[in-house]
Amino acid sequence: MSEIRLRRVYEEALPEDGTRVLVDRLWPRGVAKEAAHLDEWVRAVAPSEQLRRWYGHLPERFPEFRHRYLAELASPERAQALAHLQEIAGAGTLTLLTGTRNAAQSQAAVLLDLLNGAQTGDAPVEEGGDPACWQKRVCPNCGTLADTDPPTWCQQCHEGIPA
Secondary structure (H helix, E strand, O other): OOOEEEEEOOOOOOHHHOEEEEOOOOOOOOOOOOOOOOOEEOHHHOOOHHHHHHHOOOHHHHHHHHHHHHHHOOOHHHHHHHHHHHHHHHHOOEEEEEOOOOHHHOHHHHHHHHHHHHHHOOOOOOOOOOOHHHHHHEOOOOOOEOOOOOOOEOOOOOOEOOO
């Protein structure tokens, strides 16, 4: 099985990155096109401008952003772009690149989960809709639901979860 990675476009390109694909709608600030070492820029898989602006990278909005973005990915244009990413991943290592500061709470992270689920045959994990009593189990950093109650650290981003 091939590997799918997530990195910031500002990080130095590594030989083990495989095919490097930018998945942002906008070009990252301060990065020369030659310095990005991209193989492709797949804008069509990025969230809509409206959704991107609504989200504003506010951590508390990430679960709802994820839900809305997964719904957007069902549109024909985005589904075709997603299928293209799946083809690339099937051929070898794929590195999804984003200019977002917090890559773990970005559309690239949602794509990573979705593509990894497609590789293993698992359905994507939907977030949101859980009872309010589970709120204390949600990581404030990445929005992941912890398996333990009460949680002390997040299994996804490894940040501490306040009691």
